[in-house]
Amino acid sequence: MSGVRAAPRGRIDKRQAILDAAFRVFARQGYANACVQEIAAEAGVAKPTVYNHLDSKERLFREAMAAAAASATARNLAAVDRLRAPGDDLRPALQEVARRLLDCYVDERSRALWRLLNAELAAFPDLLDVVWGEGTSRVTEALADRLARLALAGRLTIADPARAAEQFSGLLMGPVDSRSRLGTRQVPEVELDELAAAAVETFLAAFGPAAA
Amino acid sequence: MSGVRAAPRGRIDKRQAILDAAFRVFARQGYANACVQEIAAEAGVAKPTVYNHLDSKERLFREAMAAAAASATARNLAAVDRLRAPGDDLRPALQEVARRLLDCYVDERSRALWRLLNAELAAFPDLLDVVWGEGTSRVTEALADRLARLALAGRLTIADPARAAEQFSGLLMGPVDSRSRLGTRQVPEVELDELAAAAVETFLAAFGPAAA
Amino acid sequence: MSGVRAAPRGRIDKRQAILDAAFRVFARQGYANACVQEIAAEAGVAKPTVYNHLDSKERLFREAMAAAAASATARNLAAVDRLRAPGDDLRPALQEVARRLLDCYVDERSRALWRLLNAELAAFPDLLDVVWGEGTSRVTEALADRLARLALAGRLTIADPARAAEQFSGLLMGPVDSRSRLGTRQVPEVELDELAAAAVETFLAAFGPAAA
Amino acid sequence: MSGVRAAPRGRIDKRQAILDAAFRVFARQGYANACVQEIAAEAGVAKPTVYNHLDSKERLFREAMAAAAASATARNLAAVDRLRAPGDDLRPALQEVARRLLDCYVDERSRALWRLLNAELAAFPDLLDVVWGEGTSRVTEALADRLARLALAGRLTIADPARAAEQFSGLLMGPVDSRSRLGTRQVPEVELDELAAAAVETFLAAFGPAAA
DNA sequence: CATGAATGAGATTTCATTCAT
DNA sequence: GATGAATGAAATCTCATTCAT
Numbered sequence: 025m026s027g028v029r030a031a032p033r034g035r036i037d038k039r040q041a042i043l044d045a046a047f048r049v050f051a052r053q054g055y056a057n058a059c060v061q062e063i064a065a066e067a068g069v070a071k072p073t074v075y076n077h078l079d080s081k082e083r084l085f086r087e088a089m090a091a092a093a094a095s096a097t098a099r100n101l102a103a104v105d106r107l108r109a110p111g112d113d114l115r116p117a118l119q120e121v122a123r124r125l126l127d128c129y130v131d132e133r134s135r136a137l138w139r140l141l142n143a144e145l146a147a148f149p150d151l152l153d154v155v156w157g158e159g160t161s162r163v164t165e166a167l168a169d170r171l172a173r174l175a176l177a178g179r180l181t182i183a184d185p186a187r188a189a190e191q192f193s194g195l196l197m198g199p200v201d202s203r204s205r206l207g208t209r210q211v212p213e214v215e216l217d218e219l220a221a222a223a224v225e226t227f228l229a230a231f232g233p234a235a236a
Numbered sequence: 237m238s239g240v241r242a243a244p245r246g247r248i249d250k251r252q253a254i255l256d257a258a259f260r261v262f263a264r265q266g267y268a269n270a271c272v273q274e275i276a277a278e279a280g281v282a283k284p285t286v287y288n289h290l291d292s293k294e295r296l297f298r299e300a301m302a303a304a305a306a307s308a309t310a311r312n313l314a315a316v317d318r319l320r321a322p323g324d325d326l327r328p329a330l331q332e333v334a335r336r337l338l339d340c341y342v343d344e345r346s347r348a349l350w351r352l353l354n355a356e357l358a359a360f361p362d363l364l365d366v367v368w369g370e371g372t373s374r375v376t377e378a379l380a381d382r383l384a385r386l387a388l389a390g391r392l393t394i395a396d397p398a399r400a401a402e403q404f405s406g407l408l409m410g411p412v413d414s415r416s417r418l419g420t421r422q423v424p425e426v427e428l429d430e431l432a433a434a435a436v437e438t439f440l441a442a443f444g445p446a447a448a
Numbered sequence: 449m450s451g452v453r454a455a456p457r458g459r460i461d462k463r464q465a466i467l468d469a470a471f472r473v474f475a476r477q478g479y480a481n482a483c484v485q486e487i488a489a490e491a492g493v494a495k496p497t498v499y500n501h502l503d504s505k506e507r508l509f510r511e512a513m514a515a516a517a518a519s520a521t522a523r524n525l526a527a528v529d530r531l532r533a534p535g536d537d538l539r540p541a542l543q544e545v546a547r548r549l550l551d552c553y554v555d556e557r558s559r560a561l562w563r564l565l566n567a568e569l570a571a572f573p574d575l576l577d578v579v580w581g582e583g584t585s586r587v588t589e590a591l592a593d594r595l596a597r598l599a600l601a602g603r604l605t606i607a608d609p610a611r612a613a614e615q616f617s618g619l620l621m622g623p624v625d626s627r628s629r630l631g632t633r634q635v636p637e638v639e640l641d642e643l644a645a646a647a648v649e650t651f652l653a654a655f656g657p658a659a660a
Numbered sequence: 661m662s663g664v665r666a667a668p669r670g671r672i673d674k675r676q677a678i679l680d681a682a683f684r685v686f687a688r689q690g691y692a693n694a695c696v697q698e699i700a701a702e703a704g705v706a707k708p709t710v711y712n713h714l715d716s717k718e719r720l721f722r723e724a725m726a727a728a729a730a731s732a733t734a735r736n737l738a739a740v741d742r743l744r745a746p747g748d749d750l751r752p753a754l755q756e757v758a759r760r761l762l763d764c765y766v767d768e769r770s771r772a773l774w775r776l777l778n779a780e781l782a783a784f785p786d787l788l789d790v791v792w793g794e795g796t797s798r799v800t801e802a803l804a805d806r807l808a809r810l811a812l813a814g815r816l817t818i819a820d821p822a823r824a825a826e827q828f829s830g831l832l833m834g835p836v837d838s839r840s841r842l843g844t845r846q847v848p849e850v851e852l853d854e855l856a857a858a859a860v861e862t863f864l865a866a867f868g869p870a871a872a
Numbered sequence: 873c874a875t876g877a878a879t880g881a882g883a884t885t886t887c888a889t890t891c892a893t
Numbered sequence: 894g895a896t897g898a899a900t901g902a903a904a905t906c907t908c909a910t911t912c913a914t
């Protein structure tokens with residue numbers, strides 16, 4: 025009666041609401057401790073409704089993880105994409121990338137995704153492909169691609185772009201893990217800025233144009 | 237030494253056996269999925285015996301984690317200790333430390349400890365103090381101490397030893413996570429050697445005596 | 449004949465289709481295990497449509513059973529009716545009746561009806577009236593009637609026709625239950641012939657004209 | 661402390677109590693409708709205790725059925741055994757056998773066993789071997805054996821003992837099913853006597869020494 | 873001290889049934 | 894009249910934990 029013969033928006037929204045609720049609950053409780061009851065309550069539906077949309081707790085978990093991974097990957101790739109047009113000076117571009125990647129990394133949902141992936145790797149080995157394969161490794165590859173371009177353009181001195189990309193990530197993630205104590209403490213913005221700057225400093229010392 | 241008013245060795249041994257079994261089972265199944273039954277079976281005792289030694293599943297988990305963390309920390313500290321007497325050339329010493337730390341990191345029990353820590357951080361926040369505080373952060377501090385000494389001796393150029401130590405770790409852990417796909421693939425020895433060499437290369441480019 | 453103020457044929461057909469599907473599903477799964485969902489699917493309609501035609505699973509069951517019972521009874525009565533005009537020699541007529549009753553008995557749907565009746569007797573005591581009262585007992589009575597007529601005509605020697613009819617049935621059902629292992633094995637036609645012949649043989653030995 | 665170091669009678673008794681309760685509940689409600697909760701309550705134990713003794717509802721059912729079948733079979737065989745020493749006149753011996761078999765047949769537990777067997781044959785095909793194969797068919801064979809001996813001794817005229825035994829059973833079961841309306845009505849003792857007598861009457865007419 | 877047996881609490885999942893379209 | 898979506902109720906099974914021996 026609403027004129028345009030409303031598309032089944034309700035169905036889509038509800039499925040999405042359930043997946044979102046599921047991820048939140050899994051993030052709080054872990055897979056085994058989370059109970060479907062609570063997910064349903066958090067999504068504002070009855071328990072069987074959850075089972076109408078997703079067949080089982082396992083499926084619920086996989087789909088919620090896949091969705092979270094996709095979203096995290098997108099943000100990471102967007103950050104790396106900043107290197108596409110670096111401008112005259114490379115350093116500020118690299119720092120911006122670094123800073124954005126740190127933002128991704130300290131993001132609540134990203135941390136949760138990471139924790140859950142580590143936690144359930146033994147029980148759900150295929151998550152590795154979904155979360156890591158389609159996520160982290162694609163980001164590293166994208167970064168490696170950009171670095172390779174810059175090396176070709178003579179703006180960096182890199183023999184193995186893949187390893188350079190891995191080290192760039194490591195220079196960010198290692199310290200931020202330490203400063204945030206595995207994500208249990210909020211790291212002030214200014215400290216993140218410093219982390220990014222320090223990582224780029226080290227990276228450029230090793231791979232900058234004058235290197236070697 | 238036994239015989240004369242026997243020390244309760246059997247009791248201690250059994251307790252240790254239970255804790256070992258517990259860690260193995262927790263590592264395989266995660267905390268929530270592990271059941272005390274199985275731990276008892278793996279330790280070769282009956283279920284109530286487990287409860288005689290450790291009051292509850294929670295306690296069992298905490299103690300097993302603490303023991304594993306202590307052992308991992310010891311290995312890490314031993315690796316770092318190699319920097320106490322670096323020899324004339326710094327590079328081989330750093331490479332040896334790097335290589336030993338990688339060995340620690342890819343170790344089965346270490347990976348399990350890490351997974352469990354991530355997994356149960358929300359449910360057992362105090363694990364952070366036990367595992368990270370007494371473990372990882374002490375290792376980083378020890379490394380920072382060594383680096384600071386070397387800087388004072390003019391053999392490295394380091395403004396912030398803590399950050400340098402964090403970056404050193406990051407240059408190792410980032411790539412090895414990537415190469416081992418979160419520990420699900422065995423990384424060949426030779427590749428670990430290369431990883432260590434590359435990390436030290438980058439580190440020295442940034443913090444070597446000639447740096448800046 | 450259609451077109452002109454269409455009789456609600458479609459409705460009737462659909463109701464029948466649902467009842468047929470219901471009986472098939474109940475036969476396969478039993479009452480409690482059958483689910484309305486599956487019945488709807490087997491009938492090619494949606495679940496609420498089933499509820500539009502039949503108010504509840506219980507009702508669905510009763511009606512499906514009643515329909516199956518009516519159909520089985522009709523076949524049985526037709527078989528017995530063969531005795532209405534026995535011909536000169538009684539034996540072949542009796543054998544034909546026996547043979548047809550065996551056919552009814554080994555029929556897939558009949559066996560299912562029987563199984564379901566036994567299974568749900570406790571839960572649906574009224575099924576006894578519908579299935580047995582309107583079915584089996586009417587058949588036995590019809591048979592008794594025929595036998596009584598033949599006794600009156602001096603062609604059989606029967607004191608209690610009801611009991612004779614029951615024994616006639618027993619002589620068929622007992623052996624066929626045994627040979628078919630409760631209907632789980634197909635009994636070859638020739639074996640059914642023999643069973644019929646043997647039953648009639650025994651029956652005539654006891655109740656034949658020369659008996660006494 | 662009870663002197664003779666009590667054998668683990670409690671365990672055995674409890675298992676038996678559970679199986680008994682299970683059979684009673686299954687008999688009342690059917691397999692699917694029975695719930696373990698109720699079985700536990702009827703046995704006077706907690707639900708998990710049931711699962712400690714029998715792994716699953718299915719297992720519970722199978723064992724309860726097997727036990728009931730064994731007990732029923734034993735009674736039936738004992739009845740048939742009466743033919744071992746028939747005495748001078750065969751008729752009273754046959755009547756006694758018949759009468760005892762009827763007793764077995766109208767027994768509450770036997771009827772329940774029969775109903776459950778029919779009901780769950782589709783879901784548990786192997787019950788056929790346990791209940792029928794080890795039960796009904798063994799009884800029929802035992803009866804056939806006895807009849808064959810009597811035929812050899814010239815006291816009966818039987819070509820096919822197996823079929824004779826099946827018919828003997830049929831002559832009892834058919835009428836008693838009818839009179840008891842599938843076991844829902846109690847048949848008076850005197851009527852059972854008559855049924856037995858009538859069955860033997862017919863049987864002897866067909867297979868008595870003077871037959872044919 | 874070690875253990876077999878028992879249990880209270882809670883988890884996943886299924887299903888008959890009803891709205892709103 | 895037919896259907897997709899939603900739900901209340903209940904069933905099986907598991908597990909941490911405690912007695913009694």
